[in-house]
Amino acid sequence: MPLTHPAPVPAATGRAAPVVEVTDLRRRYGDVEAVRGISFEVHPGEVFALLGVNGAGKTSALEVLEGLAPASGGTVRVVGADPVRERAAVRPHLGVLLQTSGLPADLTVRETVAMWAATLTGPRPVEEALAQVDLTGRADVRVRSLSGGERRRLDLTLALLGSPRVIVLDEPTTGLDPESRRTVWALVRQRVAEGAAVVLTTHHLEEAEELADRIAVMRAGRIVLSGTAAEIAATQPATIRFTLPDGAAPLPAVPGAEVVSDGPRVELHTRALQPVLTRLLVEAAERGVVLGGLQARAASLEQAFLAVADGADPS
Ligand SMILES: Nc1ncnc2c1ncn2[C@@H]1O[C@H](COP(=O)(O)OP(=O)(O)OP(=O)(O)O)[C@@H](O)[C@H]1O
Known part of the structure; x- marks a missing residue:
């Protein structure tokens, strides 16, 4: 296997049709080209991790998948539709965990989840969702009083509440203690076993090793290395x-x-x-x-x- 290759990341075989299709994606901020033509696919039941140092372009790419920003070039399809132009078609199938979130500080944890559930078709039961991220005991606490790690788990619960087919997680376990991190991993694995496709970024390489079926390493807006964790490791002596x-x-x-x-x-x-x-x-x-x-x-x-x-x- 070559040390680097900018070609599309090979898709896993024998799977259902991809639910995330990214082809030659580009994203530009004025003179800065943050994403310079990346391509990958993610299938149901699969976790795809985008790795890279700060500023490599991971969040800029994810924001296009999330429907938050248009591509400057190339195409992105999520469940077969353009996440920006066909937002209404994509949104019910997409669960997004942003790097930072802005939740109302005065609501309790339970009120926040219930309010979010009211906007969804067929949400998971509120108590079940709280239990899955170990927040049952914190259900009556106001969001403003949560620790950083509890807040992150609340964000994750909201992202997964509608049982989305595609889950985009931008640094899901940043700031979590090792036990909470394992809780999050178990929850992600459960959703993947149910058929969800996950795209995640992380700076914790062991998280990518634990969760990801395939990994792409970005550098300066491009994918420079890709494969399974073992294939990527095997590029080094x-x-x-x-x-x-x-x-x-x-x-x-x-x-x-x-x-x-x-x-x-x-x-x-x-x-x-x-x-x-x-x-x-x-x-x-x-x-x-x-x-x-x-x-x-x-x-x-x-x-x-x-x-x-x-x-x-x-x-
Ligand atoms: N709104 C913006 N305006 C101008 N440049 C931006 C903007 N957002 C990001 N950039 C630039 O685009 C490049 C990619 O940033 P991006 O946030 O996508 O990287 P990242 O890989 O997600 O980094 P991190 O690991 O720090 O989250 C960087 O050079 C960054 O400075």
């Missing part, structure tokens, strides 16, 4: 580390391994972890050398992200 015992002669070079750090503490990088490790262990055994603190680790999503996400504009 694996690492082998060990320490040679005092006085031991260096081991001979192993084909397929790059020596990053020599001397008694050795670090090797390789794209063929198993054969290189095998060869290394055979060499060590033949010489009667014990490799201290031996570690062999495949690359992580984080390593791949760091390798591409903050680089120069790929144009």
Whole structure:
């Protein structure tokens, strides 16, 4: 797999027709082209994560899906319709969690959910919705008195209240403690199991690994890397580390391994972890050398992200 490719993100096969179709999307603010021609599809029952450093263009792209801003170029279809021009057709099927929300501060949590439910066709029961995000005990508290994390969970409940077919989540767990984050993940997974399609952005790479079927990494408005978390991680070499015992002669070079750090503490990088490790262990055994603190680790999503996400504009 090439390290970077700006081509459309390959769609999962054998699924129902996509409910999100983004083709060569562009978004411009005056002279700034924030989104420079991105393409992807999301199918029912699938989670698609857009990753990228601050300013990569994630929110600018999501705002077009959410129907909040028109595209400067390209096309976006949500449940087959244009989310800006055919807003009335799209809105009942779309659940949106913005990065920040503006809820009336004087209403209680229960009143807020009930008020929102009254605007929807077939909303989930209010008490069920509160229970799913662990807000039952906070139902009579005014929004102004909620913690940041409770507020975020309330936002999420509102986004999911109408059982939308397409869910757009912009940094859903920012500011949440680890337990609340897991509550949110479980809820998202449940909706995906029911057939919802989810598009999310996050700065928590473990969140993308936990939730996303496919990931696209944006840089300067373009998708520069995409695939499953494992495919993206595999674009980077694996690492082998060990320490040679005092006085031991260096081991001979192993084909397929790059020596990053020599001397008694050795670090090797390789794209063929198993054969290189095998060869290394055979060499060590033949010489009667014990490799201290031996570690062999495949690359992580984080390593791949760091390798591409903050680089120069790929144009
Ligand atoms: N209203 C605006 N007017 C002008 N430029 C904007 C506007 N909104 C965003 N931008 C610019 O567009 C680019 C993309 O911003 P965007 O918010 O989409 O990035 P992001 O990937 O969502 O970042 P973050 O991770 O910080 O949310 C940035 O250079 C930003 O400064």
